[in-house]
Amino acid sequence: MAGHSKWANIKRQKARVDAVKGKIFAKLSREIIVAARHGVPDPAANFQLRNAIDKAKAAGVPNDNIDRAIAKGSGKLGSEADLEEIRYEGYGPGGVAILIEALTDNRNRTAADLRAAFSKRGGNLGETGCVGWMFDQKGVVSLYQPGTGKVKVEAIDEEALLEALVEAGADTYELAEVEEDVPGAEVFTDPTNLEALSQALEERGYKIVQAELRWIPNNSVDVTEPDQAIALLKMMDALEDLDDVQSVTANFDMADELMSLSMV
Numbered sequence: 001m002a003g004h005s006k007w008a009n010i011k012r013q014k015a016r017v018d019a020v021k022g023k024i025f026a027k028l029s030r031e032i033i034v035a036a037r038h039g040v041p042d043p044a045a046n047f048q049l050r051n052a053i054d055k056a057k058a059a060g061v062p063n064d065n066i067d068r069a070i071a072k073g074s075g076k077l078g079s080e081a082d083l084e085e086i087r088y089e090g091y092g093p094g095g096v097a098i099l100i101e102a103l104t105d106n107r108n109r110t111a112a113d114l115r116a117a118f119s120k121r122g123g124n125l126g127e128t129g130c131v132g133w134m135f136d137q138k139g140v141v142s143l144y145q146p147g148t149g150k151v152k153v154e155a156i157d158e159e160a161l162l163e164a165l166v167e168a169g170a171d172t173y174e175l176a177e178v179e180e181d182v183p184g185a186e187v188f189t190d191p192t193n194l195e196a197l198s199q200a201l202e203e204r205g206y207k208i209v210q211a212e213l214r215w216i217p218n219n220s221v222d223v224t225e226p227d228q229a230i231a232l233l234k235m236m237d238a239l240e241d242l243d244d245v246q247s248v249t250a251n252f253d254m255a256d257e258l259m260s261l262s263m264v
Helices: 002-020 025-038 047-058 063-073 107-119 158-168 191-203 226-241 256-263
Strands: 084-091 097-104 135-146 172-179 182-189 207-217 245-250
Touching (some): 047 207, 097 107, 135 172, 135 191, 226 245
């Protein structure tokens, strides 16, 4: 999962940059709309909605936008029933498998935009199921151990974390930077256990940065050539920049120095 977590961290950095430009407000608002549509429009009683709101607030989405998105999802400001959740699959440079989740009101437009983004950068949009079998959906909790006094963060006590994970029914974990310059861990569990795991870890004193569902690759393709790395990372950026795309996941792994090329 190492490559996956590196890319997740880069996406968090990009999200902070994009938030300044307002680029991700629409995507986060759509996420709130869908969460409110799938459950009650009360974040206290809707874990998915609560997470979507927390993510939006962390990105700086104004409260008025959040309230409007909840109202839309609950049908108070007109119907959002024309928004469809669709998963697309394809291949990047070097045969890297790519899984895309989209929210769209026009399948033809979204497919055409994705096909163009793939083909311009050495990949291709595939048929449904072509790479989906290479991924498992997991609940992921990003956390850190709060410090005391002037120390904001303490190093993760892995023995204590393992004990907590066994009790909470988690699958595994890996150490990761969960916010800029904030070392912590990402914990993986069955999607149905995400809310319970998040609550259990919070009760243990961990600071929960984010709890979400992600597609995790069950095998990886090593990318070692700079040209291929640049082409792949540019493709990931181009796909994520599309208005209808909510998330992009791929099964590549690469060294940190190559991964940093995406930030150039």
